[in-house]
Amino acid sequence: MREQIKCYDTQACIRCFACMVNCSAENRLRLQREGEMGIEKSVQIPMPHLNYLSPRRSEIGMYPNARQVTAFHHCNHCENSPCQHICPTGAITTRAGGEVVINQDICIGCQSCGDACPFDVPKYSADNGKAYKCSGCYDRVENDLKQSCVEACPTTAMFSGYKENVIEEASKRAAIYTQKTGKKYVVYGAESLNNYVGTLKWITIVEESDLAAYQLDTKPERTAIQWRDYAKIGGGALAVATVVGTTAHFIYWLDKRKKKIAAGEGDFHE
Amino acid sequence: MSNKKVLAYSSLEMWFHKHMIHFVAFLSLSGLPILSDKFNFIAFAIGYPINYFTGDMHSEHILASGISFLRVIHWGSAFALTGIMIPFVLSMLRKVLTLSIWPDRWGAVAIVDGVVEMKKNYIDLKHAEFGKMNTGQKASAWVIVLSMIMIVVSGYMLVFRSALTHDFISLARGAHAISYIVLAITLLIHIYFATHPANKAAYNAMFKTGEMDEDYVKEHHPLWYRKLQEV
């Protein structure tokens, strides 16, 4: 199983939301496949937590030099997956194909993953006390099918495949857009963003000056969570040092006490 | 040698301290596996009997059951601890100005003197010029109080997370862990000294009588003794 990644191209997208609908539909089919709920029933219940891909719309600029921007909000399947790192039960794992997934049967709903995620991705369902996020359709991918969002895209604005091929195609497209529009287009997430997340397995072709507009964070961080990690390392070391220190002191104390008693300097209350 | 006793701890303080130990122990045991997988053995120990009954002996599920159970303990203990904290904190606040946590003297020189006195006591094993609490104790009291406040506040932020933004919750998650780590280290030192044979009098005072011999105080906590005489 080689690593596969996805790419979203903001330029070729016609904002038809087919990807998002298909994601929601596929997740309902999963419920049926797992014997939890038939499709006939599940399409009658909204279940927003099954929309792993959502639009987040905002407006940029002021009339008449204004436009609406539809940011795609989804799991980026980070190389260094902070959610996986923090998950206490090991419910989050990275599959051989690179998908970072939550095993709902092990998830206890502590929501640590959501706190660690710099992209605010894992969604908690109060209905059943579990966290949900995009699984990269690894079940489909491992059966040689495309991810449901990719499969849904009528305009090839979403595509996927082996990492090097996807990055090659994305870079090619970015170069064409840069040339035709005269504005610089970049491939967000193809290169490591920082140590906290690393590279992304869902990359985005976007005009560079629109990175913020599309809510693509170039410095995705959770400072407090990073400090927590440092504190864990430091705390471990300090705890060891404390135990060693106190033990040493106790031995020293016993020894000194013995000597003092021997020297008749006693008078220790015990 | 007189048999005069000095009241070291009120019954409320003793009661609170005793239960605090239970709850902090519960909270630590139940929180540690969430903090770090180094402590997963605790969760396994809890999860194993649970899953023995449900018949699911898959190790990941044992861990999940254990942590789930521990979360219940953690939440329960946290609420109980908050409950008993209320009378304690109120009573402390009533006499906050007379507490021993305040420095006997202020300034850098005082701190240096305090450290010198501590060395005298702990290294040279000589009687030092201590108040009821020495400089180290005062410092650790502050660390404990502040880290406890942090833990409680961040803990409740995590409980009421739906009212907060993602940034705040993440901050709370970090603060909860970091302040716990600081607290835990401080507690290790605290426990060491508390259980140290040399401090048996204080130990007994805290856990048994609440009182100390006046002579002992005079010898080991001369500053406190003088203060008591002044009153």
Place this chain on the structure above:
Amino acid sequence: MRKTSRRDFLKGTVASVIGGSIITNVKAEAKTVTEADFGIEKKVPLLCHMCAQLCPMIATVSQNKVVRIEANMDTPYGGICGRGRAAMGALYDPDRIKTPLIRIGERGEGKFRKASWDEVLDLVAGKLKTIETENDQKSVAFLPRFNSAPGLDSEFFKIYGTPNIPGYGDTCFANSLTVGLSAIIGGKDASGVPDQSTGAISSDYENAKFGILLQRNPGGGLVCHAWGRMFGLGKKNGMQIAVVDPRKPSEAGESDAQWVPIRPGTDAPFLMGIMHEIFKNRFFDLDYLKKYTNADMLINVATGLPAQIRQIEKEEKGKSVKVLDYLVVSDGVVTFKSEAKNATLFGSFDVEIEGVKIACKTSLEMIQQSVEHCTPEWTQEQTSIPATSIVQLAKKLNDTKPACFIDRGYRAERYASSLREKLLITQINVLLGTLGVKGGVFYNRSVKTAKYIHVPHATDMSIPQWYLKNDPSSAFMSDHYYRRTWIKTVLSEKPYKQRVAIFSGQNIVGGSAGSGEIIKALKTLEMIVAISPFLNETIMYADIVMPDCTFLERDEAINTSYKSPIPTIGVNRKAVEPMYDSKDGYCIIMQLAKRTLKAEVFEQYFGEFEREGIMSLWKKQYSKLSGLNDAEMATIPPLESILNGRIWVGEKHYGIKAKGTPTGKIELYSTYLAKKRAELQERGYDRAEYASPLPMNNKPYWLEKKTKLANHEFIPITGFHPLGSFTGQQTKNNTLLQTLHHDTNADAVFINHQKGITLGLKTDDIVEIINIDKPELVVKARVILSEVVHPDALFSYYGMGAGYFRNMTKGLRNVSKIGLNPNHIANFAFNPLTTGHSSQDFIISIRKSV
């Protein structure tokens, strides 16, 4: 294939412990993965009816349930949008009409009782038979939409004896879009009006360098197969887009799409401004105009008609065709075009015809002069578009021509000036030499199947035929899309009384402007029958309701009409049996026919279908395909393969030619319009200039009423929501789409931010909206202050709000209870000549709801 399932990390049984309280939930053994788990138990070809475009798709059926929808990729333009992907949500919608219903309350109240199929069918057939005995079949109207029984339904009503099958296209594209193209390129004769389908031409998005979209959101009003896909691929190829629209549609692009906000309804002066720049800078394609158009035609300045014409025979593809020959000036000599070598394109000439001196100009000269006053500054005043933008857009068209286009869209009927807008678009595309050229706009090709039933000739004159003849304001109306004119007939009884209406899928109350008058008309009818899977506004007024199944539950006739560059053959097959007590359209029509027609008549037309079922229809249709070349015919697969989901496609052709104009040329100066205008002037029609072959600044109604809007007044503009479809509950009440409807504020109204602030409004306030002509109809909606809306416009997604007549929302769990549907409060107005609805051509006033 099929190596792992999602459950593979679970071995053995599963106990999950849910945080807080401990609940053990012992699940069954993780089952082995079967083919059904990946849904390849059965694949059924469908043609998507979630909107009206029939994009080919595939349903996966597992255990007799439709579990997944995918695009049928057996075509170069394969692709479906989010509506199609959500078809399961429509199929399994718990709010579907489950049994036949008979009204028990007042019309409009929405009170019904359950009935049996026999009861409702007998009631309707009984009424039809009574009317037949009175020899008044023409008083019955059948109003079909796409979800009925193609090949059988309209045919039954024609056999029964009514000539009136009012289609719904006059609220959509008919007839502005049609005449706006066919007046210039020609078309088939439809009761005297040249006809072209909505899918006659495509903009060549994939190969274009630049294009201008007017009032069109390509992702929302999608036609995913093939236009949506072509558009996206075009963007991928670096196509640049400028959007001239009162509201910026995200679907056209967000980072790289120029937005040119325009005052609602002023597209005509904008296009005239562009034309002015084209002439001023000689941006036109002289060779193209010379070779393919009648730009050289000498026009009699006084009459606007060709100076002189004669009929000649011309060889075309080995056939002799009759065309009009006209006068031109060639090398300084006046001569007929067929004899001219080098016709002049510009100039004024005095021509002596039969001894009379006539002042003439070439048609190009006349067109040029008619836009001479349309300077960028003039255009700015009319449209609120900065003069610099006009200059820049015209230059960009020139820089990229012929690989550029002005998109004609397909939803046309909005303003009184809609026909003019469409004519100007075609004229500019011709001037730039882009029509028929790669990267420009080109002719789609299509294939036709054989007719299953040849219906007898109608004995009565149909309603449109009467209006075309007697009403000058209806001179360009469509003879098959005329439901609004039908309402006019119901109200006026001209040419005759209407007694029974059978709506099959049509929602005229929700979907056509002026619902108040429409309801008034409906209430006068003796019987209203509605066939539909879902509740809608019209059903509230029906006496008898028959639950139609959805397209997923029925086999349908082979379909060949697509908005695609290439001829395409596909079919919709039944994925699952009809749910509840619903029946498919063919079944309903056969039952009605059986109960209504005389036995021998039934046998003559429907006997075969009764015995062999739909296979007889498919066989007949497939027996004769026309419109294809020999190479294409050689690739036609056996019928079975189409029935199994193969989409047959033919070739794409570029090519510059007219499609049946009187002169055989692309008529930049339409001789059809010239003739009609003269006729209309003679008949004393006051808006005869709306038929002018020359660019004219025809005004929308609202500008005739007020040139400047008060601060609280707006023009209600609409655009399709990418996950909405007219007024249809298949998308609106679809649970699969609910979260996304919510995320995109599908039911809100959007106004300009600054203007909203001056009105003391803020986002999420509830406002009351009225048409200033109908202040009694008050609609409430949630307002959003937006930077991407023109200050004169109030935008709402078409058909997504509850509107005024919202009784039916009670039975629909996901439908918003508030929101604007402009049709409900619109004036019952008709666009001049085309009779389309003026859906956005009125003034509304808003105030904060308290």
